[in-house]
Amino acid sequence: METVAGKPVVDRLVFALNGLRYEVAAGDVDPSMPLLEFIRTRTPFKGPKLGCGEGGCGACVVLIAKYNPAADEVTEFSASSCLTLLYSINFCSVITTEGLGNTQDGFHAVQKRMSGFHASQCGFCTPGMCMSIFSSLINADKSKRPEPLNGFSKLTVSEAEKAFSGNLCRCTGYRPIVDACKSFASDVDLEDLGLNIFWKRSDRNPDVSKLPSYTLGGGICTFPDFLKSEIKSSLNHPNDACIAVSREGWYHPRSIKQYYELINSGLFGESTKVVVGNTSTGVYKDQDLYNKYIDIGGIPELSNIVRREAGIEIGAATTVSRTIEILQQGCESIYSPNGSVVFRKLAEHMSKVATPFVRNTASLGGNLILAQKYPFPSDIATILLGAGSTVCLQVVAERRHITLEQFLQQPPLDTTTLLLNIFIPHWVSDSQTETNLVFETYRAAPRPLGNAVSYVNSAFLGHVSLDELSDTLVLSNLHLAFGAYGTEHAIRTRKVEKFLTGKSLTASIVLGAIQLLRETIVPMEGTSHPEYRVSAAVGFLFSFLSPLSKGITEPGKTLTMSSANSADTDDVCNLPLSSRRETISSDEYKPVGEPIKKYGVEIQASGEAVYVDDIPAPKNCLYGEFIYSTQPFAYVKSIKFKSSLASEKIIAVVSAKDIPSGGQNIGSTFMFGDEPLFGDPIAQFAGQALAVVIAETQRYADMAAKQAVIEYDTKDLSPPILTVEQAVENNSYFKVPPDLYPKEVGDVPKGMAEADHKIPSAEVKLASEYYFYMETQTALAIPDEDNTLVVYSSSQDPELAQSVIAKCLGIPFSNVRVITRRVGGGFGGKAFRSFHVATAAAVCAYKLRRPVRMYLNRNTDMVMVGGRHPVKANYSVGFKSDGKITALHLDLLINAGISEDASPIIPGTIISSVKKYNWGALSFDIKLCKTNNTSKSVMRAPGDTQGSLIADAIIEHVASVLSVDANSVREKNFHSYDSLQLFYPDSAGEASTYTLHSIFDRLVSTSSYLDRAESIKQFNKCNKWRKRGISCVPLIFNVEPRAAPGRVSVLNDGSIVVEVGGIEIGQGLWTKVQQMTAFALGQLWPKGCEGLLERVRVLQADTLNLIQGGLTAGSTTSESSCAATLQACNMLIDRLKPVMDRLQLQSENVSWDTLISQASQENVNLSASAYWVPGQYSNKYVNYGAGISEVEIDLLTGAVTLLRGDLVYDCGKSMNPAVDLGQIEGSFIQGIGFFIYEEYLTNSDGLMISNSTWDYKIPSVDTIPKQFNAEVLNTGIHKNRVLSSKASGEPALVLASSVHCALREAIRAARKEFANSNRSGSSPLAFQMDVPAPMTVVKELCGFDIVDKYLESLSTHELGTGA
Ligand SMILES: Cc1cc2nc3c(=O)[nH]c(=O)nc-3n(C[C@H](O)[C@H](O)[C@H](O)COP(=O)(O)OP(=O)(O)OC[C@H]3O[C@@H](n4cnc5c(N)ncnc54)[C@H](O)[C@@H]3O)c2cc1C
């Protein structure tokens, strides 16, 4: 290695990980390695998970502690280990969830409470959640707040609700995680906490001693003494860390001078990166590897904080979190009644930037540099511009002070310029000139509390004084800054500032300002939602000016108080979260029916649970990443690679030509057909796999795949079919087998003839949805002797994975062992879509004769995997004047993508859900369109979700035509038991099991629906700029259990192992199987079942151990696996009972262990296998439920707040009410994502482009209903069900359509207020609202120009009155 004397390069790295010392020599680890990769591949710890690699999910969160030897002080903060580079943690201590607690040392209170509050399902997010919560606890405990009561932290309830904002969970719906976190809060009322294992609902006074104990301060040593000593001794040898390595390295200049020496040394070229927190990698992904890094975070001038008379100067390397603290302190220290309003508002706004774990390492300067170099939609640049900030730059030897505005306008800076600091003036009001300072900041973003960049943001500052002559307010010294709207950088709208300065603020002046603003802020070509952004900007200026203006109704202010029943506050986003959960546990089949905690949940929390990517890499393991097509239909002529550092890492490229002779190019299959593994010779759709790049690490493989340059040729090929309309033109359809095509009901022409009114043709469209399981698709393939191999796959159907792999390799099925232990979320996406990865890994391993692992990065996963079926529905409906519908005809176009997959079942599930109402007569024409898109597959409640929305859209359309309450139309069209039998002939069941009417009535009464609907009317009358809506939706969900195997074996020590075909994907299957085993064998267990549960171990699925495992999907696998377990247990009982009887002749009390030992001696077969096959009456049934949602919309931004959700769900006799409730709540929140948040966007070639956490927004904790009540009904005996239980995994998702319906109601109220007609100019109350309906759509439907219109009408009035 070359050395350059005197250059500050880091030659070795010392840090602590969970209290253990790690020393890494430079050269051993390349400087681009993220901390996460090091932890996961070089240490035994696996707690931090890779969920996105872009700072957007929180799965990788760890705690980092730093030590300041001068003050002998440790500071701790959470950080995303996927963005933090390993080298930046020199002399830091890192704690992962394993460091909090584990199986050997005992679990930590955070882990135990997460477990006890049922806050972990698939568990993939749980380690990150634990670390975010732990970090919030210990930081709150360090505050000077009063000591809390024993067992509590100093954290407050409202902080607890934000402690993990930014950590995504796709399973739980967040409510139980909030409860677990709140249980630590000093001001919590324990009675407000939801279902848990620590006390029963009936317990009058739950007390803290029942909770796993918590020690103030966290009870963990976050910074070990040995590292403190090393840090102290290194201070005595300052040159230790200052030796140079030049080929690859991490440079850490200690002064500006050293920085420029490095820059000028000629050693740093293209492959060098200058960093502070490196979080910008989450925003602008690295396109190649870097081999040199210059970390400028250690330059003292960049961390200085100087408090001056006029404001604060903040060093550019200061983190955003620290900046917030400084501003908060600065605000308090300003001599002014409310401190500095500027500092306070800046701090509040910055708290919505990114997430806590990004803000803790992201620097203020880094943000401004991004805003300067790129058109980055920075919040910080805009608000600091509004606050009139200046910056100090070092340009080689020169130091420059310029305004932030000048800084942003400069050409993009290069590495010769350092941003040293930012000066923020505090701008207090001036009592001498009698001017008041006003300062406001705004942002419109898909999520209210962050982890979502703004569509537009702004900050307004000015001085207000009273013009006594006109008795109006006048503004001066205005700064009106706007950013993120599709601009190169944030700007000040000087024309508007000038226009407003000195003018009396009246409606016509505000209108003039807004018209000028529309001319000034023009989004760049290609910006998404340009009109939306401009109209939201208009809304901001209007919000700012209206309180200062005469005669304008202020946004956010209620005109008169509305009824107390509805949440009534000016800031609904900040309403506290509350919930009520009702479950009934039954002890008839104990422990089945009890809300016991999830099987193995503590090890999920402690990070010890093993997912596929946690299996230690076998010797010689290689890693693969797909190269996919970006063209929809083209010959692939060649695949070459750019010359780059990443390309140098390529070991092999595996493609269709590497499939062994005798094998086939097959990557997926289901009963309707196969799908190829690679597009060869033609790429059939954008996102299709073309090859796999193999490298030594996953990151190298990912980076190398980005270097691919693919040459396509479309000569002689017809144009691709990308839309359902094009499919119709080209007659491009998949066949639906006649027995799967749904059955029509009644005589539609006759029904239409009987109708008083008709809607002849109307449309509703539903887009796709991506699964967003937290663990992306992954597999590890290990070649074994004699042409066999073992594949660990994260699959919901290992049995089919085995067959696809075997067919692809041309070997017998018996040569392929597929093992699946647990899956980090599936939602249907790991059913047939998981086979490609498993098969590709197998082909690579087979060819290279080395183990090959593939763990798709989030972007590739999103592009390739597909999702829910988009549907375009056209309906004609006839109805009577009283709302009774007489006939419905539907034309459905379903986009199935390139292959059949499971699509032929979708028409049936859509119609099954549509049939939840009695339409009188129902006919349809359904086309399953084959297009050049990724294949669409089953996603949680496939088809039912779309069908339910279509049905309710029709009901609401009818109600709006008749101008009646939609609920009255719903009830008019509910099924009688007779019509239920007509519409669901195979599954209606007995009359006594038809519980929908009672569920609906119960929900309407327990949620005070009618009173709330009335107070919403009042609210809407009293509020001009905010509207509310409420809707109540019923559910009928057809369920079809499938056959399943089970084997129960008792070992000689009496411990029990159970194998089932079903896969644990977070739905609690193992827990129910464990309960079922204990229930069944409990007959021979002397103490009832006490102590028996702990003896049961449920094993991973292994396709050669237990065959015919089948598919885990459709919500029924838990019950069928339990049924098989019960059968197997009963076989054992039959064999053991005679032994027991004989033993009992000698002694009455025969222990289990004695029984087993005796049975073993007598050569009784202690392993029993069963294959449960549903019978004629148990193979189909329907589930019922109902949901009510109440929403509020902000008409100026389109922002949606879910005020309340109420669900009632019939679980039969729930096998585990805690598990079922978790499924119901979680699926409802997932449904909310589909209906309003998640935008699945493709480009003109059909390539998925919203392919990151940056663009694709699943619900986060700040978007769930403020009040959420769920009730699991126990509806008694269902004799054809497994111990009377009913499925819970999917149906509640469908109920989230109530949110969409409530939204429509709120929009309708808005359109009524502003009498806004839709684009076709028809009635303002009739409009089409597709799925999803995010805030941009809400705003559009309310009207982009409502502010202008309103001001115009006021101005006309002003003119009329001469005001
Ligand atoms: C998930 C996520 C969400 C986010 N959400 C938001 C949001 O809502 N609003 C928002 O405004 N921002 C948001 N950000 C952006 C975030 O604020 C920036 O990534 C961060 O501030 C950059 O700081 P850093 O220290 O990590 O910079 P780095 O990544 O280390 O560096 C970024 C660039 O700046 C250069 N640089 C850094 N400091 C200096 C300096 N002092 N002088 C010269 N050059 C320098 C580096 O060379 C590099 O080119 C988000 C980021 C992530 C990852």
Ligand code: FES
């Ligand atoms: S993996 Fe780091 S935030 Fe998602």
Ligand code: FES
């Ligand atoms: S439990 Fe949170 S993602 Fe599965």
